[in-house]
Amino acid sequence: MSCEVTVARDLRGALLALARPGAPTQVLAGGTDLMVELRTGRARPERVVDVWKLDELRGVRAEAAGLRIGALATCAELRRDPRVAHGAALVAQACAEVGAEQIQARATLGGNLGTASPAADLNPALVALGARVRLVSLQGSRELDCEEFLAGYRRTLRRPDELVESVLVPTRPAGERCGLRKVGTRRAQSISKLVVALALSVEGQRIASLRAAAGSVGPRTLRLSALEGALLGAPLELAALRAAARRSAHDDIAPIDDVRSSASYRRQAFARVLATLLGELTGASACPS
Template sequence: MTPEVTVARSLDEALAALARDGAAAHVLAGGTDLMVELRTGRTRPERVVDVWKVGELRGVREENEGLRLGALSTCAELLRDSRVASHAPLLVAACREVGAEQIQARATLGGNLGTASPAADLNPALVALGARVRLRSRRGAREVAVDEFLCGYRKTLRERDELIESVLVPTRPAHERQLWRKVGTRRAQSISKLTVAVALAFEGACVSAVRAAAGSVGPRTLRLATLERELVGRPLSPALCRSAAAACARADITPIDDVRSTALYRRHAFARVLATLLAEPDGVPACPPS
């Protein structure tokens, strides 16, 4: 009943434990998800690898291609890091609305990605930022776009011997606006009813590139293809904001009724929030242009 636990002190130890034969191990980071799962018996792993003390998974580094964030970066660390603030204000805004302080101190970037809940708040932000996740195993390392990595309801492309090592947020374009909005069941300590994250690059008055993603409105973190298509190459007029948001809400999301909200609400609130977010970025908890 009690799982076998490996408390890894280094990346090598963690990877060795993951590479062992037998039942696949569950990775334990900040515990905000797995500790509850274990307690309620919803998850009964045979093996757990605790990576919390693996120093190689911590820290934020500037690289040529962008900002590299260790998988064990907590929400609290991310939202106090000035480099993250200037590079990815969208991610900071998302971190600020995860749980409350106690959860922010423990919830990690890697945990959000690994759990791959459709309601995980950091994942839409990472998708909108075009982030890539680096997976490491004893076989080597590889990088996968977060968008592809989150491949289904609580499903990822992580192989059983792989560990999420870090995330690369690519260098930002010169003129960009990053937008974020979470709608939860209350004003803090809430699981989202919907989240939306948008990164807009501009050339002159026209949108030159868009990446957008949403959470809690489908079985996984969703990329908003219709929205991206509608906006590219056009100036952000109020009419376009409204029509693109509505088209996106019709085509890009597949919300359901659950204990937190309804499909009808999610679709309509999503369209309304998104339209406002695009049209009046200063009037909502969005991020200032970097």
């Protein structure tokens, strides 16, 4: 099947192409997802708008509310950007887990959001950080929480005439501790069996704030609300951390059997990985039995 490809030279050109009525149109950024979809026939757009050359969607800049990251920022760029290391370290950690170096050179933040795969590695980091996505169209722009934007299995709240322009990672609170763990078949080029991202702070001997998200354990990137509820204000006791992780494995996630893993393995591994990460970040040494 052939399709019409428009190589956009500027943002307005891209938005005009997306606003054309009629045939289904798909955005092409780094192409690491879309080219596979086209090759296998899972995506059959009649038109493709290639946005790779749009400088308006690139770059990282500090704003009053936080760090704004352009949709076309690649994992390779984000891994080595000192502003990201400072203002969105969890995103840099997640980027290091994506594919291998060749994929990281092309895989973009906007593409991870656009695909909305439940197994995506960057999206749990964005949700744990309370990041917001900015969408632009000829009508203007709007912002949504990434958590809300990632509405379902490979489904987002993006309208067909909109582009993901950028993501805002809110300014991090002083002393915040962040961590991400991915379980895959091997170190590189493996899609997650599960991925967990946490951002928390500790005051005295208690957890003062916590946002948590996970991937590959449900139909979309999931916020771990039961975990957050159980641990907010909780003392830094190993038993409490382990119990909350087990409860989260029961209440927060809905894993399935698929080619990468079984639901029961995912549930068990999730509870262990989560308890260990909580232990590391809070300073307690968790070795769940």
